[in-house]
Amino acid sequence: xxxxxxxxxxxxxxxxxxxxxxxxxxxxxxxxxxxxxxxxxxxxxxxxxxxxxxxxxxxxxxxxxxxxxxxxxxxxxxxxxxxxxxxxxxxxxxxxxxxxxxxxxxxxxxxxxxxxxxxxxxxxxxxxxxxxxxxxxxxxxxxxxxxxxxxxxxxxxxxxxxxxxxxxxxxxxxxxxxxxxxxxxxxxxxxxxxxxxxxxxxxxxxxxxxxxxxxxxxxxxxxxxxxxxxxxxxxxxxxxxxxxxxxxxxxxxxxxxxxxxxxxxxxxxxxxxxxxxxxxxxxxxxxxxxxxxxxxxxxxxxxxxxxxxxxxxxxxxxxxxxxxxxxxxxxxxxxxxxxxxxxxxxxxxxxxxxxxxxxxxxxxxxxxxxxxxxxxxxxxxxxxxxxxxxxxxxxxxxxxxxxxxxxxxxxxxxxx
Numbered sequence: 001x002x003x004x005x006x007x008x009x010x011x012x013x014x015x016x017x018x019x020x021x022x023x024x025x026x027x028x029x030x031x032x033x034x035x036x037x038x039x040x041x042x043x044x045x046x047x048x049x050x051x052x053x054x055x056x057x058x059x060x061x062x063x064x065x066x067x068x069x070x071x072x073x074x075x076x077x078x079x080x081x082x083x084x085x086x087x088x089x090x091x092x093x094x095x096x097x098x099x100x101x102x103x104x105x106x107x108x109x110x111x112x113x114x115x116x117x118x119x120x121x122x123x124x125x126x127x128x129x130x131x132x133x134x135x136x137x138x139x140x141x142x143x144x145x146x147x148x149x150x151x152x153x154x155x156x157x158x159x160x161x162x163x164x165x166x167x168x169x170x171x172x173x174x175x176x177x178x179x180x181x182x183x184x185x186x187x188x189x190x191x192x193x194x195x196x197x198x199x200x201x202x203x204x205x206x207x208x209x210x211x212x213x214x215x216x217x218x219x220x221x222x223x224x225x226x227x228x229x230x231x232x233x234x235x236x237x238x239x240x241x242x243x244x245x246x247x248x249x250x251x252x253x254x255x256x257x258x259x260x261x262x263x264x265x266x267x268x269x270x271x272x273x274x275x276x277x278x279x280x281x282x283x284x285x286x287x288x289x290x291x292x293x294x295x296x297x298x299x300x301x302x303x304x305x306x307x308x309x310x311x312x313x314x315x316x317x318x319x320x321x322x323x324x325x326x327x328x329x330x331x332x333x334x335x336x337x338x339x340x341x342x343x344x345x346x347x348x349x350x351x352x353x354x355x356x357x358x359x360x361x362x363x364x365x366x367x368x369x370x371x372x373x374x375x376x377x378x379x380x381x382x383x384x385x386x387x388x389x390x391x392x393x394x395x396x397x398x399x400x401x402x403x404x405x406x407x408x409x410x411x412x413x414x415x416x
Contacts, residue, residue: 009120012255013309020311024258025055027283034086035288041074041083042290057269061260065267065279065293067335068237072100081105087286096140098236104140107286113140113239114256115148115232121245121252122207122230124178126153131171131203133159133181133189134210140236141210145180148240161185164192172198183208183217183229190225203227209234212317233317235294238282242314250301250313256283259312260291261300263349264321264408265338267291275299275406277321278314295321297406318406325411327354327361332388334408337365340387344380346372349402352392356413363392368399 008014015023032051035042045066054060066084074082080089080103087107089095094106106112124130130149134141136158149156157176159167167189179186186206193200206221206229213231221227232243233251241259242251253259258281263270270276278296282289297320301313324331332352341347348368355362365384369376377394384392 008309009117010255013117013252013311015310017304017310020255021056025057028054028060028258028281031281031283031285031288032290034285035290038086039084039288041078042288044083046290057258057260060258060281060291061262061267061269063267063291065262065291066289067293068102068235068295069293071102071237075103079103081287084289085287092286094140094143096143096236097138098140102236104236105287106140106143107284109286111147111151112286113144113147113234114254115144115234115240116151117148117254118230118232118234118240118243119145119148119152119154119180119207121243122178122232123205123228124149124152124154124207128154128177128205129157129174130154131157131159131167131174131176131179131181133161133167133179133185136160140239141234144234144239145207164188165196168193168196168198168200171200171203175202177202178205178207179203179227180207182210183213183221183231184211186221186227186229187217190221200225206230207232231316233296233298233314235296237287237292238280238289238294239284241278241280241294242316245305245307245309247305247307249305251316252305252307252309253312253314255311257281259314261298261314262293263338264297264406265334265336266342267293268338272300272302275318275404277406297321299406321406321408325354325409327363327390330389332363332390332409336387337384337408340380340383341367344376344383346370346376347380348399349404351402351407352409354409354411354413361413363390364395365392366395366397366402368402369396370399372396 029051092105093108096104132145136142146156190200206227209232221229230244234240240254242253244251260269260279261276262279264277278294278298280292297318298314301315304310324333350367353364380394
């Protein structure tokens, strides 16, 4: 719960970083043991791991990642959650269906998705009436906000999506203090209300998510409508991952999440500041996702936030990891490239460039290498063919040559 009258939601946000790391990795073995004892899929996924040995980030990084892109097939083989749930469905509160479908459990804890922290950082306080326009149908976004609002002591108007004229009237009549939803729908509602002659002046704060939030829109909301809007990053599987604060410098990682940035297609952490895939371990006893690869790209922002919160910061959502591309009739995925490169420690960043020449697909794997040993190109070519079933040309380039954008596959073929 929020500390009364405080600047921060709770003391956890201002712990010394060393204290936070110690607490997290003191608790992590228990989470892993809980998953092994109660979620049968983790026995298969983690193998004979010793939970007591996972005591720091280096040890955590040796565990296999669980990819969001795998969840649909894993769940279909063992409905509803693929065996990764530690709480049986009969003891849950809700089961959601995200696109895929991928099924997401919600347990009975107050603020299950941990959204109160993000709401508090965006300026919401007990008693503020919130107009919540995230969907209440099948996907968990609406429930995420509602749970956080209840923990914070904020009543909610369950607006959901659509019915813009009615929602504009509701805002005019009920005068909510804040809005939660996508930034584009907020603008739609504001413009519809203005068209109909309804007042939206009561809304002075907003928490937005679910899509890009450009600075131009943030400034327009402030200048034209008097709304101070913040953003957060969450997923249907994990809940809140990171949230914006008054510093307006990146997003601060949630206290119940261990966040890693890894090279896409692998589980290998990248250096601070480099773009990579967001991998999270979440302290959720009902659905204890361990090294869950979200498919989203971001990067760690060095240093601590000027707002006083001391947890790691990320630059926010920077796009999606490359999805599979079809080459010569076969799909190629980033994780296959990662598998091919796994035994080549001398290779830094790598990128598979797919082009079309004389109506034939061409694959070139460009690898950053300093001081390549003899025979490396041939060995890499053989590894790529073993992983993908396709031949690729190999081009070795100096470190720092490839763009730092997190891409593993660059499809340069013209659109049909």
